[in-house]
Amino acid sequence: MWRHIASNGVTFLLVALFLLGGLILWGKSQYENPGPLSQAICVQVERGANMRKVSQNLEEQGAVSSAPIFRIGAEYEEKSGQLKAGSFLVQPEQSMREIVDVLTKGGASTCGTEVVYRIGVNRISVQVRELDPSSNRFVERAEFSPGEEDVPEAYEETKEKADTRFRIALAEGVTSWQVVQGLNGVDLLEGEIEEVPAEGLLAPDSYEVRPGDKRAALLAQMQEAQAAQLAAAWEARSPELPVETPEELLVLASIVEKETGVAEEREQVASVFVNRLNQGMRLQTDPTVIYGLTKGEGVLGRGLRRSELRKETPWNTYVIEGLPPTPIANPGRASLMAAAQPAETDFVFFVADGTGGHAFAETLDEHNRNVARWRQIEAERGAEAAGNASTGGN
Template structure:
């Protein structure tokens, strides 16, 4: 009898071991196979969450096929304590190891909504966009000017408390006064009572910020970024430039930034100014004259430059002074800084607007005079067309 019982027990043990092995094999297979998620989605790991809570929600949201297997697998991989709080994008069909990698990587949160304050010299605006998981494009929800009535869709997002990425985008070529004045109007930042930093020391870019954080903290980030950009460009500058310091490079870069908004022209415009400096010619650039008039405050000049202003002896009138003005005239972007320190190799010493937003370049005064005549003809035609429309 005891032999019979022992034999049955041995048989049962073998069956249980075989069953356990089968369960483990099934678990391994489900752990590694593509997940059930049919389309990409956002998933939030709240601060203080544990793996049990997260695995349960992953299964409820249809991201993994089994919360238990996910939890056991993370424990087996000794990563059940590696969760990083934040909001993450989970791609469709992600396997459990892929989901685990995403939730433990600790990268920046990816929120479904983005609010960007566009700091510009004129017509600043707030853009509210929705990001569809698995797609690069952003869908517009609302665009409005600061001070306008808040659109209902945007107000609804704020009321619901949905996760939002808050951004401030600073356009290249703004003066420090423009930037500080703009940041003081950003309603999701604390921007009160900030001093205006030295001209040229702030890096134009798009910055992620925390809602309610200090605008002064953002300004410090911009300053550090500009220092790094300038140092890197100075370290790799072209040889034999008539630029003796990073500060002079920043001044020239600010002039380049104000002279052209076309990326492909920056190094060519830089070449014109470098060639002029090498030949002892005056820079004769209108943006410096304008800066001497406005001191970078109050926005655009709003009118043409008067002849008396072109003749006036000011530190910024490059029609009168030799060399560079004493300070930058704006905050240049990284590409303008690199252009100032790595210009194209040309013999050109003139340029004038071509009527399309770009410029015509010339090596000789005769060629330049032809380009100027062409530009004046374009201006005259435009004025005639505008006059005809006004007359109608």
């Protein structure tokens, strides 16, 4: 009898172990295999949230098939206590293991709402936008110009959220004065900037910031980034380039930056100025004249007068020979590389072509024909604008 009981007990134990092993393997496959999510979602993890609450949220949104298995897997990998506060993008069919990694690896939020302070050439604006997980595109909720427009409620509400991301975005071609004005106006940051950095030394880019960050520290980060980009461009420069120092390359790049907003044209525009330097021609570029008038402090807001084209300033390239003494803006990486590696052309002239780009020419006759076409386009546009005004735009 006891032998029979013992035999049954061993059998039961073996069956139990077999079932337990099968259950573990099934749970492991559930944890590691692609998940049930069919469309990306944004998962918010609040400060102080625990793995139980987060796993239940994930199960309710259809991101995981089992909240308990999600918690057991996270516990087994010793990540239960590593949850990070923020909003995180969970992609379709991500496994539970991958989702645990997303929620515990730290760093900036990957979705949710962000506030972008844009320091542009013509205006400074604040944009509140939110990532739509289904399209992976940002949807604008509000935009305004500080000091010029009323602050929208969406901005005040968003700014107070713990998981909101904040970025400072510098446009290519902004001046150092514009950057300082913009940073001093960002209410998120601390510490006033009193001295404007030398022109050209700040890298146009997007910078992640947090409430309470120091403006001076951010400015130093921009300078470090530009120094690295300039060093890389100088290292990669063409051997025949008619500039002798990285500083001269920076000046040339700033002119390229201000002369065209068409990315595909940068190398051609750079080639025009390089060819002129090589031939001893004056650069004769309007943006340098404008800088001589404004010193980068704001936008001229009108066309240049003939008297201003003849006015002697250190930056008036209609008057001076060679490059001006300083950059006229902060060039981006692409313009630095275009100045360092210009296209190989014989172009020495260019003029607007009416499409937003330019018509390039090797000879004065060809350039004069391009100028005549541009004057005709200007005249036609002026007549059309006058006609629209007289008919109320109908």
